[in-house]
Amino acid sequence: MTTGARSRAVGTPVAxxxxxxxxxxxxxxxxxxxxxxGPPLYAHxxxxxxxxxxxxxxETMAARTLDGVVTVLxxxxxxxxxxxxxxxxxxLAVLQSNEVAFRGQFIxxxxxxxxxxxxxxxxxxxxDYDELPHHTELRGDSxxxxxxxRVNPAFAPDTVEGDVDGALDSAEHMVDVTYLTPMEHNxxxxxxxxxxxxxAEGGPADRPIPAGSDAERPSSDGVATVRLTLYASxxxxxxVRSTLAPLFGLRKEEMRVVSPHVGGGFGSKGMPHAHDVxxxxxxxxxxxxxxxxxxxxxxxxxxxxxRTPTLQxxxxxxxxxxxxxxxxxxxxxxxxxxxxxxxxxxxxxxMMYAAPNRRTAHRLAxxxxxxxxxxxxxxxxxxxxxxxxxxxxLASACELDPIxxxxxxxxxxxxxxxxxxxGRRLVECLRQGARRFGWxxxxxGSRRRREGDQLVGxxxxxSTYPCYTSPGSRALVRHDGTExxxxxxxxxxxxxxxxxxxxxxxxxxxxxxxxxxTVEIGDTDLPHATVAGGSSxxxxxxxxxxxxxxxxxxxxxxxxxxxxxxxxxxxxxxxAEQFALHSFGAQFAEVRVDVxxxxxxxTRMLGVFSAGRIINPRTARSQFIGGMTMGLSMALHExxxxxxxxxxxxxxxxxxxxxxxxxxxxxxxxxxxEETDPHANTMGSRGIGxxxxxGAPAAVVNAVYDATGIRGRSLPLTPDKLV
Ligand code: MOS
Numbered sequence: 071m072t073t074g075a076r077s078r079a080v081g082t083p084v085a086x087x088x089x090x091x092x093x094x095x096x097x098x099x100x101x102x103x104x105x106x107x108g109p110p111l112y113a114h115x116x117x118x119x120x121x122x123x124x125x126x127x128x129e130t131m132a133a134r135t136l137d138g139v140v141t142v143l144x145x146x147x148x149x150x151x152x153x154x155x156x157x158x159x160x161x162l163a164v165l166q167s168n169e170v171a172f173r174g175q176f177i178x179x180x181x182x183x184x185x186x187x188x189x190x191x192x193x194x195x196x197x198d199y200d201e202l203p204h205h206t207e208l209r210g211d212s213x214x215x216x217x218x219x220r221v222n223p224a225f226a227p228d229t230v231e232g233d234v235d236g237a238l239d240s241a242e243h244m245v246d247v248t249y250l251t252p253m254e255h256n257x258x259x260x261x262x263x264x265x266x267x268x269x270a271e272g273g274p275a276d277r278p279i280p281a282g283s284d285a286e287r288p289s290s291d292g293v294a295t296v297r298l299t300l301y302a303s304x305x306x307x308x309x310v311r312s313t314l315a316p317l318f319g320l321r322k323e324e325m326r327v328v329s330p331h332v333g334g335g336f337g338s339k340g341m342p343h344a345h346d347v348x349x350x351x352x353x354x355x356x357x358x359x360x361x362x363x364x365x366x367x368x369x370x371x372x373x374x375x376x377r378t379p380t381l382q383x384x385x386x387x388x389x390x391x392x393x394x395x396x397x398x399x400x401x402x403x404x405x406x407x408x409x410x411x412x413x414x415x416x417x418x419x420x421m422m423y424a425a426p427n428r429r430t431a432h433r434l435a436x437x438x439x440x441x442x443x444x445x446x447x448x449x450x451x452x453x454x455x456x457x458x459x460x461x462x463x464l465a466s467a468c469e470l471d472p473i474x475x476x477x478x479x480x481x482x483x484x485x486x487x488x489x490x491x492x493g494r495r496l497v498e499c500l501r502q503g504a505r506r507f508g509w510x511x512x513x514x515g516s517r518r519r520r521e522g523d524q525l526v527g528x529x530x531x532x533s534t535y536p537c538y539t540s541p542g543s544r545a546l547v548r549h550d551g552t553e554x555x556x557x558x559x560x561x562x563x564x565x566x567x568x569x570x571x572x573x574x575x576x577x578x579x580x581x582x583x584x585x586x587x588t589v590e591i592g593d594t595d596l597p598h599a600t601v602a603g604g605s606s607x608x609x610x611x612x613x614x615x616x617x618x619x620x621x622x623x624x625x626x627x628x629x630x631x632x633x634x635x636x637x638x639x640x641x642x643x644x645x646a647e648q649f650a651l652h653s654f655g656a657q658f659a660e661v662r663v664d665v666x667x668x669x670x671x672x673t674r675m676l677g678v679f680s681a682g683r684i685i686n687p688r689t690a691r692s693q694f695i696g697g698m699t700m701g702l703s704m705a706l707h708e709x710x711x712x713x714x715x716x717x718x719x720x721x722x723x724x725x726x727x728x729x730x731x732x733x734x735x736x737x738x739x740x741x742x743x744e745e746t747d748p749h750a751n752t753m754g755s756r757g758i759g760x761x762x763x764x765g766a767p768a769a770v771v772n773a774v775y776d777a778t779g780i781r782g783r784s785l786p787l788t789p790d791k792l793v
Contacts, residue, residue, distance in 0.1 A: 697762020
């Protein structure tokens with residue numbers, strides 16, 4: 071694996087290139103961006119307070135006449151959107167009708183000279199509703215369940231191989247269990263925000279389209295007039311533009327999206343949401359003035375996407391030696407009535423173990439709930455929780471050590487596709503982790519000990535995440551003179567460290583030190599880049615930069631002129647068709663459970679991962695332990711409580727929606743196998759954003775069983791379930 075140069079920066083713990091700007095407060099996040107000639111205006115939305123129905127009347131006079139209020143937009147005056155691509159983008163059909171599909175949906179917005187005036191006025195808007203019956207409760211026996219055409223991102227909803235029922239009936243050992251996971255909410259540190267500026271007639275002069283920008287292609291004269299600028303907090307500036315420009319009747323070169331710094335996303339900023347559309351509707355109503363819109367933390371609970379609750383039935387069958395004969399994984403989840411999002415909950419089960427008879431199925435209920443979307447490891451996080459907890463239950467049934475059970479069922483080829491693995495080293499992860507963690511062999515429950523009023527136990531679970539590469543990214547390399555280079559790519563760093571790893575990759579590819587390379591990201595004026603999602607960002611943009619740098623060096627040689635430029639794109643990877651590309655990991659947890667209160671403390675966690683080549687051990691460790699912490703949080707704390715009488719997520723703030731805090735976290739460590747995946751891409755890396763969370767909840771829940779003998783089948787595993 072080479073970048074064509076002696077590798078120097080890749081593999082070293084380079085500090086974040088934007089770290090100084092962040093800690094000194096000079097890094098600008100979306101809401102802080104100055105825009106427009108005069109002072110900005112501020113928007114504050116009005117949200118529906120019923121879960122289903124239609125707005126019969128909106129009383130806006132009190133709001134309109136409040137000092138400082140510029141306008142109040144409702145479906146009557148917000149203006150039409152152009153292209154909503156049928157029902158698919160119902161989430162983005164903001165203020166296009168009086169219909170209410172869930173509680174917490176936009177029904178109006180106030181634009182004012184100050185955020186205080188906007189908020190006060192929004193509180194004065196009164197809505198009368200014609201209410202309709204609503205359904206918000208996910209039930210496994212509901213008559214309204216349907217099979218989606220595909221599950222995210224493009225998988226078949228159902229698969230079947232062999233005679234699952236026959237194998238289940240005749241098996242020596244069988245577990246048949248149902249797991250419940252709740253609604254969970256992405257809570258990035260930076261809530262969702264946007265600043266929009268719609269240029270007034272006679273606004274800025276035409277400007278040249280930047281070299282390497284994908285706007286240069288459709289426009290023959292190389293000149294564009296930007297009508298709309300959106301400073302967004304997003305995982306993909308180009309995705310925001312390609313989704314929103316058509317809604318506002320704009321060619322893409324007429325819209326610019328800027329997003330250099332993003333304070334976390336966890337999937338919730340992977341695609342534009344309704345607030346982005348709302349900000350632009352406001353800006354279009356007041357051309358020439360920038361409009362700032364920041365959702366409150368509470369508003370993000372209904373407007374930024376969330377993880378669907380799941381009901382998951384797992385059936386596993388094994389022979390007397392623990393060899394698996396069958397696995398069946400059937401999932402029920404919810405979606406909204408305005409937009410379908412079908413999470414791929416059971417897809418991880420398709421490739422995990424070697425059972426010859428396998429069945430997976432996904433069913434959806436479209437309810438009067440906010441629009442669900444991506445949340446860190448959508449699918450795998452809840453799905454592998456269920457599978458890996460069921461594996462622990464199977465280990466109990468077989469009276470086997472849970473690691474031994476996994477070793478006996480490790481498939482030599484991908485059971486789903488029949489393809490060879492690009493590198494499945496789960497067994498090594500499990501063995502290395504067992505050694506480092508001090509795992510004592512034996513079936514679940516055998517590690518239990520009592521110390522005072524606490525029961526102590528250990529759990530293990532496997533982890534996996536696919537290696538996705540997104541086609542379509544491009545990059546530009548420019549020699550600035552004096553051996554300094556600028557690399558441009560419209561990528562995103564949502565706090566992961568990708569800006570830094572891309573700089574390391576670029577430096578090695580150009581055979582320069584990292585200080586001699588500046589990478590520019592987060593702007594649609596930069597060459598097209600795909601979204602930071604599915605752990606595909608660095609693994610898609612890195613090879614794009616490497617390919618571009620190679621072209622540059624071939625074309626311009628060792629002594630390039632100042633100003634020499636080259637563009638390039640992501641090369642094809644034929645190996646992606648030949649091999650099953652997945653990352654793996656082993657997660658270990660030690661817990662102490664108070665015998666009187668049922669409180670669970672996680673005293674130690676260890677993850678051992680196989681994710682190909684690690685570009686930066688410092689930022690990688692943060693990704694892994696961050697994911698593991700989020701997994702602990704999922705196991706013990708996170709629970710969006712939907713009141714089915716009102717359709718309201720009642721604990722819609724960080725006081726009552728508990729996310730693991732520092733006090734909940736003791737000793738979390740991550741390590742990884744030193745390796746390179748020659749089939750993944752030119753860097754040999756598989757992406758690490760999501761795998762840390764996968765398997766971590768099951769490790770905690772399995773440890774609680776080891777300690778107490780109580781199976782946690784409904785998350786979160788709160789004290790009431792243990793006493
Ligand atoms: Mo990740 S949830 O695909 O941003």
